[in-house]
Structures are given as structure tokens and as C-alpha cells.
Amino acid sequence: MAVKDRRKRPRVPSINGSEHAVAPDVAVAFLKNTMPFRELDDDALRDLALHCKIDFFPKGTRLLTYNESEITHLFLVQRGGVRAFITDDDGEIVLKDYRGVGSNIGALGIIRETKANLNIETIEDTFCYLIPRDIFKELVRNESAISHFYLKSFSDNVVATAYTELRKNKLTRRSTEELLLFNTKAAELSKPLFSVSATTSIQECGVIMARQGIGSLLVYVDEDPGSMIGIITDTDFRTKVIAEGRDTREPVSSIMSSPLKTVPADMLCFDVLLKMMTTSIHHLGVEQSGRVTGVITSHDIMVQQGNSPYYLFKEIAAQSEFEGLYLLSEKISGLVRNIINEGAKAGDIARMIALINERIIAQILILLHRQLGPAPVRYSWLMFGSEGRIEQTFKTDQDNGIVYEEPNPDQRAEVEKYFGVFGEQATYHLLKCGYPSCPDNVMVSNPEWCQSITGWKEQFGKWIEQDES
Template sequence: MTAFIENDVHAVAPEVAISFFKGIMPFDTLDEETLRSLARHCRIDFFPKGTRLLTADVTELTHLYFIQRGGVKAFLEDENGEVTLKDFRGEGAYIGALAIIRGTPANLNIETVEDTFCFLLPRDIFLGLIEKQASFAHFYLKSFSEKIVTTAYNELRHHKVTRRSNEDLYLFSIRVGDLVKTLRKVAASATIQEAAALMSEHRVGCLLIHDAVDAEKIVGIITDRDLRGKVVAAGLDFQQPVQTIMSTPVQTVLSQSLCFDVLLKMMDTGIHHLAVERAGKIIGVITSHDIMLLQGHSPYYLFKEIRGQQQISGLYPLANKIPDVIRGLIGEGAKAGNITQMIAILNDHILERMLTLLEQELGAPPVPYCWLLLGSEGRREQTFKTDQDNAIIYSDPEDETQAQAAAAYFKAFAAKAIDHLVNCGYPLCPGEVMAVNPLWCQPLSSWKRYFERWVSEPDPQELRYATIFFDFRAGFGEAALAESLRTHLNQHIKGRDLFLFHLARQSMETRAPLSFFKNFIVERDGEHKNRLDIKKQGLTPFVNFARVLALKFGVNETNTLARLKALRDGDWIQAELWSSASEAYELQMQQRLVHQLRQIEAETIPDNYIDPADLSDLERRMLKDAFTVIERLYGVLDQMYPVT
């Protein structure tokens, strides 16, 4: 490796430097005079391939580097000399900005991977631009946030979740447009027999149907299931036009969509064939089979097993397969929002299948009902085997006889359902917030009265109920009942500033787990000595903040990240706060998920207590940065609901 000796630094013609900086952000926003002044201080240097430019925690930055030609790699090495983080940077990229702004030595090792020319901008000149140019400060701070978060996720993946040798995962790297093969289509006027022959000839399970006149206009789709169910089973004439059995309109996804996002859509909608669109034109079809081939532990395999199960007891072992699926997603690079969404979908399908089979066992209910999911389940933020939080809401009975029948049916129904969920591995709620509790198995009118009382009388118990029940969503059954209750809550909470005041002040009682000197505040003694509860101390403040503002502004979303985005879109919080809060929340959730996954693999019960000593320097720094966002959230609540 060539040592870096700064003896080949040369002045550069101002016009050359100006031309270079005009082509990179954020220098392209500078006026001509500022660029010319900057160019006078700029130098150029040549570094042969293999030159170590910076050494992590050693090199003091005197200049900011810009790659004019060539490339470098950025990396860290552990105590065994193993490279754990890599980042390749090419022409136009910068090196050393974070260290200069923070006044620290280099935070990464930087080494040239080919002969490289760099412009060198003196440290003081760069800091002057940061101080005087608001666009500069915003650009680099945003860039640092994105790069450090990505680096932290990489480190979490590589250090904490060991990749299994037989895993070859692509859900987060391949876009569906890359999987599409030859477009197979047939005219809507073609006969069913002609369409079936074409499918057989090309050995495909579906055909797109185009307009009889305009071959570019896709009007429907048929699958081999349509041929079985709509033609053979129904005895339909094979000479009928194929448009009589096609499904329309065709559901589409963009060609740039990641396979993971398409997989979620398939699992959420139950549609197994999606047309792929590029620049407004259908280019082919992506199927569930195509995506299943990408993974060994595909979520879709488990999804199909759940949907096809005919016995409730058969669902028990399937729930225990979820950690394996999630492990693969974490190993591939899924962020917490992806992971919790997948956990929620799989849990929802287990619940849906189980309650469907239970209805078949007990018979149809006397009145329509909806199984409500509450708390973290209602927010789609479950991790590994979160405690049950559920309830039943049913239509108001027409008379006393129907009321007694409904009460008896749902009592038996809830008791069996809760037992089955326990057997699936979902623990009982210690606070008995479950449908088996008669308090939480009530008709719609009773639920409306509950919500009215909790909002009108905000004592500590009512506030506790609000943090659990107001995050509800429909899990199974008549979703219209849940929607009616949500509408009632939104209407009733308008103008209830006293309730929101108490909810906001209660939310701020949990302080950020950092001392005055920015050290972690951990448990002093007991079972979890020297550990911090990342759920209660780190994540809950974000959940509470999003809930208070969602209730205040009538946002119907229950997921914390979705609530934050809706608040940003409605201009109720600043875009920069939304970005910081979302990144901080998601990073902590990632820490929690990885921690629990490691406990499961060690065959211990998952918990939320993390030992800061087990974290890398980068992880500790990111966690501290995430915790500092909590005080900013509290500042917003304090302004909205000050103590008078």
C-alpha cells in the first residue's frame, strides 16, 4: 500500500476548478464570484492505486477531498483485520466532510482503488461555506444522516445477523422489471380455446388480453385458474371469446418497484399475477412464482401454507416459522418498516385463517362483528411474539333475544380464539386487554360510550386506555364497524383540548435515556442491570408523539411511521423533523428486532433490554443521536400544550 505523502500537490487553473464545481451539488448553487474565490484556494493532487488517503481515528483533516477522476473505497476494520463496511466513491464524490464539520479525526479508512486525481479544498474555506451558505449546511447534514443510517444498518446486518451459507436473497436488490420475460398476450376477441392453446405452447400460467383493435391497450388478464374454475368446472363453451372470463382491470406495478414491495402487495391483496408497467406501457407480468424462486425462506411460501391450512391446529407450527422469514429479510437489508409490515401481514393471515375456521366450527355469528387489533398490533408494529391486544366490536342487536345470543356466541368465540392464539405463540396480555374479557367484547354503541367517557374524563386510567385502544384497526370481519368507531372518535375528540393536553403531558413523562453528559441511562440494579429498555425509553416517545398529533389533526393512520408522514404531508410538522424522527424511530426498531432475533436463535425469551456495551461505536453514536430527537418532539408538544 502506498503511503500518503502530500508532496505532489499542484495549483490548478481557476477555470478548471470552477468548471468542476459547477457540476456537483451543492457548489452548483454558488454565484460566479464565490466560485472564483474558492478556485483560487483549490489545489489538485494525484494518488496512485492503493494509496491510503485517510486512516480512521488517526488522520486529521486539513482539506476536503473531491474526486475529479478515479475512485476510492471507504471501510472499517475490526480487531481481527476483517473489513466490515464498504462504500465505493467515484468522480464528483467528496471525502472528509463529516470529520471536518465535527472537528474529529477521519471516521473511515479511505483507500484509492485506481489511479485517482482529487481537488483539495482547505478546511477553513469549507467551514466558511457551511457557516455562510444555508444550502451547504442543509445538503451536508442531510447527506450525513442518510449515509450514516445506511452504514449503521449495514453494521447491524453484518455483525449481529450472521448470514447462512445457503441463503441467496434478492428481494431488496432486484426490481420487477428485471424479472419480466417476453410479453404474452392475445386479443379479447380470440376464443378461450385459442388462448388456452397459446398458454400451453409457451408454457405460461397467464395471458394478458389486449383490445381487439388496439394491440397496445391491455384490457384484462386470464390465468390457468380462470380456465379451471370459469371454463372447465362451469362447462363453458371453449369457443366463447376470452374476454368473457378475463379479470379486469389489470392490477399493475411499476417496473422500478423492488420485489419486496411487490411481494407485500400480492400478500395483502391475494392477487398472484401483476402486470408490470414502464413509461405508461405494459411490458409483461410478474407472478408470485417468479418471486418465490428468488428466496429459499420466501415469505410467500409461508403465506401459501397459512392460506391453505384446513385445521386450526395446523396453524400453530406455521406461526413459529415467522422468525426464519424475518431473519432472511434482516440479512438481506430490510429496514424496520419493511420488517414490521411483513410481520403484521403474516400475523394477520394467521388470524384471518384461524377465525375463518373457527366460524365454520361454531357456526355463523348472530350479528356482524369485527375483531379489533390494538396497541402495537393495531399500529402494525409487532416484533417477535408481542403480547395479545385485541377486542370484539359487533353490531347493535335488534332486540333482547338477539343481544343474549350475541353475548353467548362471542363469549365462546373469544375464549377459543384466544386459546388458539396462545398455541400459535402469541402470549396473553398481562392487563387482560383481550376479547375474552367481557369489557372488551361489546356492541358498537357500548364502544362509542367508552370512547366518549375516556375523552371526557382524562384521568390516568382513561389516558392509559387511550394509548392502547385509540390505535385500533380492523383485523377480521366487518371493517365498516371499525371505520364507524374511528369516525365517532374523530368527531368526538374535536375541541377536546383538555384531553389532548393531559395525553401530551403524560407522553412527556418518559425522558430520553441520556444523561447531561450524553451517557446512556440504564437500569441501576435488578434483572436488567446496566441495560436500557429500548421500547419504553426509546421507541414509546415517538409512538406517543405521533398519536397525540394524529388525534389532534384527525389522521386515521395508526402506524407510527405512516402517522409521521401524514403529519408532514399535512404541514402539521416540519419536513426536517419528520425526516429526523422517522430515521431515529426506524433505527431503534431495527436495534430491537435484531436484539430479539439473536435471543430467539439463542433459545431465550425475547425482550427489549439492550446492553450498550454490546453495541459498536457507530451503533452507540447513532442511538445517542436518535435519543436526542426525543427532546425535539417534546419541544413541539410543549409549545402546543404548555403548562400554564
């Protein structure tokens, strides 16, 4: 293909003034793990890598604007994430999708030679590889693996139908990819195992990860290479090595996360995803017959799924304003429709809704602490009814309370005042997120349901002794 003529490499214009050339080996390592480019042979990959640049886009950057932006490059998300959406005539977002590491942006417009068909905006600080439009079009023409992937995924009929339904406000959110959350097992998506001894130096581990183009290494004890005791990821290198200025001659055991969290090889990807959401862990070992046989990452699942509860979960956790939570909570029903169409069972839906609702509650509490200051004593948030049983269907009414540590006599008034305001504010923000008030007033804003440990003991005593006849 023509990209092999290195003397005729086109100049890549600046996207936001910060694009940089990237070492071909680094680009090749990324492309080898990204569909559909991993289907190319080594020579084609290396020639393509010579044309790649990398650019940084801060959170909130508009990469493309619907029906306005000329698409000069194919964007490949190297780190971070974006949202893709269209607005209706009233300016409301009526279609929304989330794309993470390995996702591509702009392919459809380049293939059809049209302007951007979606608004694309970063939801966190994001790095993207940039492939010039002409180079990408040449790949589509000359490489069957590339053309088959994109022309199948982005057929004109699917897009035209989606837009027609969208403008009629009858669109059901669907991915253009086959969703496999409920019929794919962890073993089917797990990557080959790469491991090192716990005494291996940090520097050696970095070299291995760079050469292999991988984002993690499992760690075993010297005496038993089959016994995995921990894991290191590229995040560990950034946060524990570079940020802390560690000596790279130290053993990798000094920065590994231990113990290694695992999932059974036959666990469905939906359950793996829920575990990742619950634990905030993005790399899990895959265990079969008592041995770790591979690694599965959140990216592996995202590549298969497209639209995902995982990205909504991440965006909720990233919110710094209450108003952002109000808007995101409106997306839960669309997400539920997606997984119902995929074949989710009632129990799966209830667990996912519970996790997302818990994330919304947790973020509200985090923002309240920033606003009101830290709690004067330790406390626990209580969930009753369907919330407590993890049986929620969409947004049931609020059933919650608080139990807090017994305060000293001289701080009792301060503590009661703090939790009084805290409870009222929490109830208000949950209401704004679409969770109705409890008709029986079983809510944290009611002092009866927001008490010290002693107060709760006394309350239970009254309930137990009370004659309800």
C-alpha cells in the same frame, strides 16, 4: 448426449403407481421455463422430454426420507409445493425449507450417489415431472450448463457445514441460492408480454398459451392493444372453463380477471411479494411510463429466492387444524432471521411480520367459524397498539377487540353469548400460537373490548368525558 438414442430409453419405474407419460411438447414447454434446463438447445430439450413422466402426489405424501430413500428420479415440481426438513434426535423439525413450482428435488443425492439428504413431503396436492436418475447423471456429465448449475448450487462444503451446525443446534437457516429480494426490481424478473384482444375466443387463448408455454395472457380492448384491461391464467381455465363447462367459443373477456393489478417496474421484489401476499394474486402486470410492459409471478420470485415468506403464508392459509397453526407460528423467527441476513430494513421486517400475523389471526377466525358456526351478525376484528400501527416486532402481546352489528332485542342474548365464547377461544388460540396475553386485558376475551356498535359508542363517550387528572 446419449439421451438422443431413443431406442434405449430406460423404463421409468412407478413411484406411487400413478405416473403417466407426458406429451413431449408439453414437457418441453415446462423445461423451457425451468432452470437450468432452459439453457439446453431445442434438440437436447426434446430428447430429454421423451424420458419425462408426470406423477401426482396428494398433500402429505412423503416423497423422500432422510438417509433411507434411494433416489431413482429427479423430481421437478410442476404444480403444488413441498417442504424439505430434517429432524433432530428428539424428533423435532430443526431445518425447514419450502419449494414450489419449478423447484427440483433429489439432485444432490443423485450427483453424490447417496441416499436422500432431506425429508421431502408435499404441503398440498402436487404434480411432479420425473427424470430418471441415469438420464439426469448423463446430463450433468455432458451438458456444461447443467453441471455448472447443480455443482455450484450443491457443493459438498455447504452441505457438510450445514449438517454439522444442524446437529449442534446452531444452524442458521440459509438458502443455497443468492437471495435477491431486496436488490432486485420487478422489471428485472418480469416475463415478456403476451396479450390478446378481449374478443378472442377462449379456445384460441388456450392454444396460444400451450404453444408459448406460458401460464397467463393479458387482455386488451380491440381499439387499443396497449391498454390492458384484464388477465387470464391457467387457473381460470380450470375453475371457469373446465369446472363450469363453458363454451370455448365464448370471448376471453367472459373469464378474465379485471381490472389488471399492476406494480411499478422499479418496485423491489420484496414489496411485490408483500402485495401478492396481501391480495392473494399470483400474477401482476409490470408498469413503466404508464404502459404495462411485462408480467411478474410468484414463481418468478421464488426461483430467485429459495426460502420464502410466501410459502409460509400459503401453508398458514391451508391449515385446517389449530395445532397446525401452533407449529407454523414457531417458524416466524427463523423467517425473520433469513430476511435480516438478506439486508431487510426495520420497516420491511415489520410489514412482513404484520402480514403473517394477520394471516394467522384470519385463519384462527376461519377455523373458529367452522367450529362454532357463522357469526349471527356482521362484525369486524380490531387491532390496537403495535398491531394496529403495523409496528410489531416478532410476537408482541395481544391488543385486540371486536365490534359487531347491533342485534335485534330478541337476539341480543344469543349474539352476546356467541361472541363471548368466540372471543375467549380466539384469545386462547392466539396464546397457543405464541402471542402473550395483554397485561392490561385489552383483548377480545374481555367483554369491554367485545361489544356492539352502540356499546362502543357509549364506551368512547365515557373515555372522552372521563377526567384523568
